Amino acid sequence: MINSRIRKQEFTSRIVSAEEASTWIKNGMTLGLSGFTRAGDAKAVPMALVERVKQSHDAFKVNVYTGASLGSDIDTMMAEAGIIHKRLPFQADKVMRNKINTGELLFVDQHLSHTAELVRADVLPSIDIAIVEAVAINEEGWIIPATSVGNSNIFIEKAKEVIVELNLAQPLSLEGIHDIYQIGPQGERKPIPLTSPEQRIGTSGIQVAPDKIKGIVVTNLPDSPSTIVPPDGDTIRIAENLLEFLEQQVADGKLPANLAPLQSGIGSVANAVFHGFLTSDFHSLDVYSEVLQDAVFDLLDAGKIRFASGCSITLSPKKMEQVLQNFDKYKEKILLRPQEITNHPEIIRRLGLIAINTALEVDIYGNVNSTHVSGTRMMNGIGGSGDFARNSRLAIFVTKSIAKNGAISSIVPFVTHVDHTEHDVDIIVTEQGLADLRGLAPRERAILMIEKCAHPDYRPQLYDYFKEALAKGGQTPHLLQKAFSWHINYEEKGTMLL
Amino acid sequence: MINSRIRKQEFTSRIVSAEEASTWIKNGMTLGLSGFTRAGDAKAVPMALVERVKQSHDAFKVNVYTGASLGSDIDTMMAEAGIIHKRLPFQADKVMRNKINTGELLFVDQHLSHTAELVRADVLPSIDIAIVEAVAINEEGWIIPATSVGNSNIFIEKAKEVIVELNLAQPLSLEGIHDIYQIGPQGERKPIPLTSPEQRIGTSGIQVAPDKIKGIVVTNLPDSPSTIVPPDGDTIRIAENLLEFLEQQVADGKLPANLAPLQSGIGSVANAVFHGFLTSDFHSLDVYSEVLQDAVFDLLDAGKIRFASGCSITLSPKKMEQVLQNFDKYKEKILLRPQEITNHPEIIRRLGLIAINTALEVDIYGNVNSTHVSGTRMMNGIGGSGDFARNSRLAIFVTKSIAKNGAISSIVPFVTHVDHTEHDVDIIVTEQGLADLRGLAPRERAILMIEKCAHPDYRPQLYDYFKEALAKGGQTPHLLQKAFSWHINYEEKGTMLL
Numbered sequence: 001m002i003n004s005r006i007r008k009q010e011f012t013s014r015i016v017s018a019e020e021a022s023t024w025i026k027n028g029m030t031l032g033l034s035g036f037t038r039a040g041d042a043k044a045v046p047m048a049l050v051e052r053v054k055q056s057h058d059a060f061k062v063n064v065y066t067g068a069s070l071g072s073d074i075d076t077m078m079a080e081a082g083i084i085h086k087r088l089p090f091q092a093d094k095v096m097r098n099k100i101n102t103g104e105l106l107f108v109d110q111h112l113s114h115t116a117e118l119v120r121a122d123v124l125p126s127i128d129i130a131i132v133e134a135v136a137i138n139e140e141g142w143i144i145p146a147t148s149v150g151n152s153n154i155f156i157e158k159a160k161e162v163i164v165e166l167n168l169a170q171p172l173s174l175e176g177i178h179d180i181y182q183i184g185p186q187g188e189r190k191p192i193p194l195t196s197p198e199q200r201i202g203t204s205g206i207q208v209a210p211d212k213i214k215g216i217v218v219t220n221l222p223d224s225p226s227t228i229v230p231p232d233g234d235t236i237r238i239a240e241n242l243l244e245f246l247e248q249q250v251a252d253g254k255l256p257a258n259l260a261p262l263q264s265g266i267g268s269v270a271n272a273v274f275h276g277f278l279t280s281d282f283h284s285l286d287v288y289s290e291v292l293q294d295a296v297f298d299l300l301d302a303g304k305i306r307f308a309s310g311c312s313i314t315l316s317p318k319k320m321e322q323v324l325q326n327f328d329k330y331k332e333k334i335l336l337r338p339q340e341i342t343n344h345p346e347i348i349r350r351l352g353l354i355a356i357n358t359a360l361e362v363d364i365y366g367n368v369n370s371t372h373v374s375g376t377r378m379m380n381g382i383g384g385s386g387d388f389a390r391n392s393r394l395a396i397f398v399t400k401s402i403a404k405n406g407a408i409s410s411i412v413p414f415v416t417h418v419d420h421t422e423h424d425v426d427i428i429v430t431e432q433g434l435a436d437l438r439g440l441a442p443r444e445r446a447i448l449m450i451e452k453c454a455h456p457d458y459r460p461q462l463y464d465y466f467k468e469a470l471a472k473g474g475q476t477p478h479l480l481q482k483a484f485s486w487h488i489n490y491e492e493k494g495t496m497l498l
Numbered sequence: 499m500i501n502s503r504i505r506k507q508e509f510t511s512r513i514v515s516a517e518e519a520s521t522w523i524k525n526g527m528t529l530g531l532s533g534f535t536r537a538g539d540a541k542a543v544p545m546a547l548v549e550r551v552k553q554s555h556d557a558f559k560v561n562v563y564t565g566a567s568l569g570s571d572i573d574t575m576m577a578e579a580g581i582i583h584k585r586l587p588f589q590a591d592k593v594m595r596n597k598i599n600t601g602e603l604l605f606v607d608q609h610l611s612h613t614a615e616l617v618r619a620d621v622l623p624s625i626d627i628a629i630v631e632a633v634a635i636n637e638e639g640w641i642i643p644a645t646s647v648g649n650s651n652i653f654i655e656k657a658k659e660v661i662v663e664l665n666l667a668q669p670l671s672l673e674g675i676h677d678i679y680q681i682g683p684q685g686e687r688k689p690i691p692l693t694s695p696e697q698r699i700g701t702s703g704i705q706v707a708p709d710k711i712k713g714i715v716v717t718n719l720p721d722s723p724s725t726i727v728p729p730d731g732d733t734i735r736i737a738e739n740l741l742e743f744l745e746q747q748v749a750d751g752k753l754p755a756n757l758a759p760l761q762s763g764i765g766s767v768a769n770a771v772f773h774g775f776l777t778s779d780f781h782s783l784d785v786y787s788e789v790l791q792d793a794v795f796d797l798l799d800a801g802k803i804r805f806a807s808g809c810s811i812t813l814s815p816k817k818m819e820q821v822l823q824n825f826d827k828y829k830e831k832i833l834l835r836p837q838e839i840t841n842h843p844e845i846i847r848r849l850g851l852i853a854i855n856t857a858l859e860v861d862i863y864g865n866v867n868s869t870h871v872s873g874t875r876m877m878n879g880i881g882g883s884g885d886f887a888r889n890s891r892l893a894i895f896v897t898k899s900i901a902k903n904g905a906i907s908s909i910v911p912f913v914t915h916v917d918h919t920e921h922d923v924d925i926i927v928t929e930q931g932l933a934d935l936r937g938l939a940p941r942e943r944a945i946l947m948i949e950k951c952a953h954p955d956y957r958p959q960l961y962d963y964f965k966e967a968l969a970k971g972g973q974t975p976h977l978l979q980k981a982f983s984w985h986i987n988y989e990e991k992g993t994m995l996l
Contacts, residue, residue: 086939088937100973101971101972101973102971103941103968103971106939106941106942107939107973108937108938108939109920109921109973110921111921111922114921117891118936118937121752121891122751122752123752123936123937124936124937125937185850186758186847186848186849186850186891187754187758187759187849187850187891189693189848190693191689191690191691191693191844191848192689193689195687195688195689253620254619254620254621256685260684260685261685344847345843345844345847345888345889346689346843346844346847346848349684349842349843349844350684350687350689350844351684351685352683352684352685367916372972372973372974374976374978375912375974375976375978375981376967376970376971376972376973376974376975376976377971377972377973378972378973378974382921386888386919386921390843390884390888391843393615393619393684414873416976416978417974418865418916418919419919419921420919421884421916421917421918421919422607423607423608423609423612423880423884423917424609438616438621438622439586439606439616439621439622439623440606441584441604441605441606443601443604444604469874470601472874473599473600473601473874473875474599474870474874474875474876475598475599475605475607475870475874475875475876476870476873476874476876476915477874478872478873478874478914480872480873480914480982480985480986480989481982481986483873483982484978484979484981484982487978488978488979491978
């Protein structure tokens with residue numbers, strides 16, 4: 001069994017326990033962990049590390065860099081143990097989020113395509129140890145990642161030492177779906193040759209200097225399944241509104257019949273939108289995205305998707321079992337790439353993606369808040385939404401028009417935090433309708449946003465704000481005295497209804 | 499004389515007066531005008547159009563797309579005559595700005611690399627007539643632009659008809675410095691082969707179907723000179739602060755000795771920063787920018803710059819005379835490209851530019867407002883600052899720490915409009931100092947911004963805000979009740995000092 005997984009014979013002597021590997025991690029170090037949207041994350045060594053530190057009672061802090069979010073409650077455990085000084089570039093963990101918001105740990109929220117550049121250029125504190133999950137180490141000593149690539153390639157390149165978690169719970173049939181492209185330093189690099197989602201431009205594994213691999217920990221720990229909820233009435237209507245628009249764009253000759261490569265953010269709303277394609281007439285679709293969720297595999301099964309390129313596979317429990325046990329079926333239709341490539345502005349702009357991401361709130365001029373509740377408290381992070389929105393052919397943001405049974409309007413006069421400026425936002429879709437903001441001046445946008453996207457309960461007070469601001473003039477009319485009055489009202493009275 | 503300028507003989511029969519050409523422009527049309535930062539703009543036909551409409555008293559409105567700002571008071575005249583329905587993607591005209599802010603004309607503020615995509619994909623109302631300045635039409639019938647390329651290539655490609663303004667005031671020696679690359683539609687395009695600023699990847703002129711050229715207007719109208727003011731004590735200190743940082747980065751091995759290709763936004767502060775390089779030890783510098791201002795030519799004269807790639811040349815009166823009369827001297831060291839290429843994320847990221855742009859205000863977390871006074875009133879537009887900041891190796895924003903004799907602080911608790919989010923802003927420089935925000939969490943950034951960049955008069959009240967917000971917690975601590983209190987105080991009492 002192990003021989004098929006560690007095919008460079010000399011490496012078998014480096015097998016150690018997770019406990020032993022964890023002792024190599026010292027106070028003050030910086031760790032680079034594999035893992036993207038709960039997939040392919042290093043599991044055993046971080047867990048052992050938390051246990052070790054808890055028992056030692058010594059002061060202990062490390063910086064932790066990842067691809068994106070981790071599963072297996074790793075972030076929960078690390079946050080509870082208080083061992084993290086700085087965490088980047090993304091997390092989606094409830095316990096960690098609370099610690100971030102109390103300031104117990106520092107979180108740096110980054111565009112997911114940017115982290116690798118900062119690591120490569122030695123701008124961030126350098127990585128002492130990379131801990132990466134693999135399905136195998138091949139004959140040449142290359143590391144074959146599991147269900148995600150994320151930032152593993154750059155972490156391995158730049159780390160002083162590497163610990164491999166060889167995970168027997170991940171099927172060996174995953175080998176062959178990875179495409180590892182090394183982009184090189186800025187100023188020395190060539191154009192990235194990728195011109196279509198199915199194109200292979202790199203190697204099937206991550207090359208690493210043999211001496212760098214300090215230890216191999218054999219594990220048998222499945223990925224954490226995704227936590228998305230099934231489509232509901234509102235998310236189904238959001239999908240319908242978007243599909244109707246896309247069909248009309250094709251009819252008008254503005255988009256090809258098979259659209260353009262699709263990207264979808266993580267989460268239930270975006271997954272529901274992809275599900276909408278199942279009952280549409282679209283076919284021969286391409287996906288060029290980050291995470292490949294349940295809906296992508298449903299669409300592959302239904303013959304709707306021609307090819308899907310991503311950087312991780314994150315599935316519900318049932319779907320995970322079905323997909324991983326029959327992985328050969330999908331093998332010719334999937335590639336996983338480093339997140340620097342899946343999210344690279346060069347590729348996103350060249351292919352002209354249709355990017356679908358989730359907004360927390362949107363203002364009447366089309367500025368989007370994806371991250372901060374009331375401008376202050378972090379939810380998960382910006383993730384790849386900025387990489388995609390800025391450079392796509394169509395930057396689409398989806399959200400339900402209200403939250404908390406109507407106490408919160410997702411369409412507000414002024415967003416309390418801006419992650420995506422009006423320059424980067426083309427289309428807003430809610431269950432109420434769709435606003436196509438392209439080529440519109442702010443005064444035009446405001447009317448569309450109120451009419452098409454806002455919940456009827458909030459339209460009158462949105463108009464009140466807009467009209468009062470309009471009387472004072474300006475390219476983007478605002479009343480600074482009242483801009484955040486809805487949010488203040490919510491904090492004081494529990495509702496944005498004035 | 500004309501034979502050297504119109505070298506495709508059959509085109510000489512298409513010479514018409516500006517007045518006649520202006521009659522081809524009908525109510526409701528969309529015009530694409532050449533012109534970028536006052537350089538190489540269509541002058542005679544727009545002027546004749548304004549005259550004609552003023553005398554006719556008929557209802558008349560057109561949409562006007564350009565590269566960036568126009569000179570020769572064209573925007574003033576068009577705005578005063580009330581002939582513009584919609585204007586994009588940039589302007590820098592005082593009269594037009596007022597009309598934008600009263601809502602008399604609609605302004606769509608765009609990233610300067612985005613307009614061409616929207617025109618190519620027929621997302622914006624399509625262009626009826628392109629009016630472009632040229633120094634010549636060559637033997638093959640290609641249009642040779644003058645002191646800017648801007649969006650002229652895509653306007654010519656997509657317009658139904660083209661009017662050429664053949665400007666004898668622009669020296670024919672400009673021919674040869676243009677590099678016109680046609681990128682093609684999204685989804686069909688190849689990698690842009692550019693890997694260094696001096697590389698020529700296109701043609702010396704803009705190809706056009708011969709039948710599309712409806713008329714040629716011969717003019718003799720110099721470009722409007724730039725309006726930048728010379729460096730002052732504060733801008734010299736900003737340059738010193740930045741240069742000291744860059745020198746340290748080189749000493750630390752974080753940047754090459756000749757840095758990375760430099761970009762600088764339009765305006766006096768950015769020009770002053772470039773001037774600072776004159777007395778530095780840096781040499782063999784490359785420029786990959788939009789507008790090439792006085793300082794670029796001073797640095798070329800001083801042998802400090804190896805090569806400068808831009809999309810326009812905008813100079814002070816004295817410098818313009820000196821440069822244009824001796825243009826052969828600069829010819830091997832300059833290329834002008836379409837703004838889609840100068841500002842393309844693919845190239846900016848590949849080369850890893852050092853981008854220096856001007857901020858109107860910055861908040862304590864590093865979000866930048868480049869465009870809107872009090873979040874409402876437009877100044878000029880975002881221009882290319884977003885294209886560069888998002889994709890550069892170093893995204894630097896410069897500003898004086900105070901304005902209006904200290905009544906305004908440029909460092910505020912919460913910017914009233916966000917053009918560049920904290921994710922895209924690396925370095926802030928004022929005359930007070932420099933804040934390197936890379937890899938820092940918001941709570942860390944705030945302290946640096948206050949200590950390094952804010953004016954001492956405003957530091958205590960910035961700390962008061964930050965500390966009070968901090969007590970409430972959050973990733974990005976804010977007090978929504980007080981976030982805009984400084985701006986409100988300024989509007990009510992004429993000062994941000996509380």
